[in-house]
Each structure stands twice: as C-alpha cells, then as structure tokens.
Amino acid sequence: MNTDGDLSVLLQGWQPGLKTESGFNRSVWSRIEARQIKKGAGFFSLFSWVERLAVPRFAAATLAVALFGGILIGGVEARSAQEEHYLLSQNPYMVQPSGR
Amino acid sequence: MKRGLLVLLIALAIGLGATLVTRHLCLGTSTSWLCREYALSPEKVSRVTELEKEYGSRCGPYCGRMCEANARLQALAMEGGLSSGSVTPAIREAVAETDRIRTATRINMLEHFYAVAAELPPEKRKAYLLKVLPLVIEPCGSR
Numbered sequence: 001m002n003t004d005g006d007l008s009v010l011l012q013g014w015q016p017g018l019k020t021e022s023g024f025n026r027s028v029w030s031r032i033e034a035r036q037i038k039k040g041a042g043f044f045s046l047f048s049w050v051e052r053l054a055v056p057r058f059a060a061a062t063l064a065v066a067l068f069g070g071i072l073i074g075g076v077e078a079r080s081a082q083e084e085h086y087l088l089s090q091n092p093y094m095v096q097p098s099g100r
Numbered sequence: 101m102k103r104g105l106l107v108l109l110i111a112l113a114i115g116l117g118a119t120l121v122t123r124h125l126c127l128g129t130s131t132s133w134l135c136r137e138y139a140l141s142p143e144k145v146s147r148v149t150e151l152e153k154e155y156g157s158r159c160g161p162y163c164g165r166m167c168e169a170n171a172r173l174q175a176l177a178m179e180g181g182l183s184s185g186s187v188t189p190a191i192r193e194a195v196a197e198t199d200r201i202r203t204a205t206r207i208n209m210l211e212h213f214y215a216v217a218a219e220l221p222p223e224k225r226k227a228y229l230l231k232v233l234p235l236v237i238e239p240c241g242s243r
Binding site: 050051052053054058059062063065066067068069070071073074075077078079081082083085086087088089090091092 | 103104105107108110111112114115116117118119120121122123124125126127128130131132133134137152155156160162163205208209212213231232235
C-alpha cells in the first residue's frame, strides 16, 4: 500500500473548482500595496521623495531648477540691495566722497 | 536614499552658489542702479554721476558738524542738566544747533534730489521723489 504516492497523484490531479471573480488578483495586490504604504507611514516616509532624486532625469531637473532658481533669486536680491545701497548713499551722515 | 540625499545637497549648494555669484556680479555702484532703474542715456549717466560726487563732497561735512553738535548736546545734557535739574539755556542752544544743522542738511538733500530728478525722464521723476523723500521727511508713527 503506497499511501504517499497515491496522495501525491491525487493532489496533482486535484482542481479546487472555485472560480475567482474578475479583478481578484488586482484587488489582492492593491490590498498588499495599501498595507505596505501604511507600514511605511512614519517620519522617514516624509522624505521618501528624496529617493526619487537618485533617478538621473530627476537629478538633472533638480540641479537645473536649483541653478536657475539661484540665478533668479540672486538677481532679485541684487536689485533690492542696490536700491537700498543708493538710498543709504543719499543719507548725508553716510555719504562718502566717492559717491558709491 | 543616500544618492538622493547627495543630489539634494549638491542642488542646494548649486542654488546657494548661483545666488551669491549673481548677487555679486549684479551689484554695481549706487549710481548704476539709478541709471538702470530710470533708463538713463549715457550723457545723463555722466551728469548724474557728477551730481552724486558733488553731493557727496557738499554733504559729507554736515556729518562731522552733526557729530560735534550731538556730542556737545550729550555732554551738556549729562553734566549741566543733571546738576541744575532743568533744561539750561546752554542745552536749549545745543538742541537748536543740532536742529539748524539738520535743517540745512535736509534742504541740501532736497536740492540734490530735485537736481537728480531733473535728469530723469519726466514720467519717472515723481516715482524717484517718492523713493527718496522719506529720507528728508521723517515718518511720524502711524500717520
């Protein structure tokens, strides 16, 4: 009597006969994802976007934005500093003979 | 994560560097700001530069006079005022002297501002005066 062999054959030929609903797989995966997101919703997950900066195109875009943003801010800063500098130079108690 | 953080740090450094370099490159003389802001022609620029130099040499001495008058007033207020317990005639005179210097300075400033405004395009003169007048007319609280 080879019980183990029979059982194996029986299991291999066994069909559950259950029909899954359409979208079953999708719903299972979405539940898994939702659980993973919930698991990672700590303090560090706030900075998860930093990981994306490792992607070359995001990195290049970030550096370009930083460069142009810096130039823009510097220009605006210089303009307001010059105005302030001019007004200071018009104050007689701060006037220097060079006029600068 | 580490690589992303590195990119972020480099981006911050680049942004800061760009800001500082641009600010440094764009900063010129105070007159150059005036000339650019009010779109002056080259000949007007040299005229305004001349006016600024003349103003500097004319108004500079007021600073010295004002410092002297202030120092005198402070000394009188501390010594004479404390011992007599009232405003002495000498203190009154010292206060009046600082006011005289201030008034002369303000008139000088106004004359200079009108001279500069005359070199600006007519439609921009008012805007210029609105910018510089607070230097002459001291603000009085909320009014």
